Amino acid sequence: MIRSVRESDYFEIVPVVNEWWGGRQVDHLLQRLFFVHFQNTSFVMEEEGRMVAFLIGFVSQSQENEAYIHFVGVHPDYRNKGIAKQLYEMFFNKVQELGCCTVRCITSAVNEGSIQFHSKLGFLVSLEKDYEGEGQHYIGFTKRISS
Numbered sequence: 817m818i819r820s821v822r823e824s825d826y827f828e829i830v831p832v833v834n835e836w837w838g839g840r841q842v843d844h845l846l847q848r849l850f851f852v853h854f855q856n857t858s859f860v861m862e863e864e865g866r867m868v869a870f871l872i873g874f875v876s877q878s879q880e881n882e883a884y885i886h887f888v889g890v891h892p893d894y895r896n897k898g899i900a901k902q903l904y905e906m907f908f909n910k911v912q913e914l915g916c917c918t919v920r921c922i923t924s925a926v927n928e929g930s931i932q933f934h935s936k937l938g939f940l941v942s943l944e945k946d947y948e949g950e951g952q953h954y955i956g957f958t959k960r961i962s963s
Contacts, residue, residue, distance in 0.1 A: 830846055939957035
């Protein structure tokens with residue numbers, strides 16, 4: 817079952833997200849404000865009452881007709897089952913209804929799994945040099961979802 821994110825999901829996701837990332841410290845990227853202000857464009861997937869994946873995304877307030885995917889997480893036991901793709905497709909449909917024709921996101925330059933995943937989904941991949949400051953390079957993804 818896929819549903820819109822709720823504010824209360826913050827308290828379930830943040831305690832486990834570092835574990836889902838193999839101990840990498842990423843919980844600071846998920847502030848509560850995302851769970852409060854972007855509920856109509858962010859989603860949670862549950863199976864038998866257990867949260868197994870989530871997507872946090874929003875419509876850009878400054879880039880006309882663009883949406884941004886901020887964070888996606890899939891429980892390690894549920895990876896490689898098409899769950900992230902389902903969440904992305906739900907996001908694409910929702911933001912397209914809201915007038916968006918382009919979706920963007922980024923990842924760290926060392927996140928090979930993310931780069932492969934986004935490439936398979938048809939995102940254009942680009943190096944974003946010094947994205948977060950000098951020497952902090954990221955990989956940018958751009959996908960047209962409508963003409």
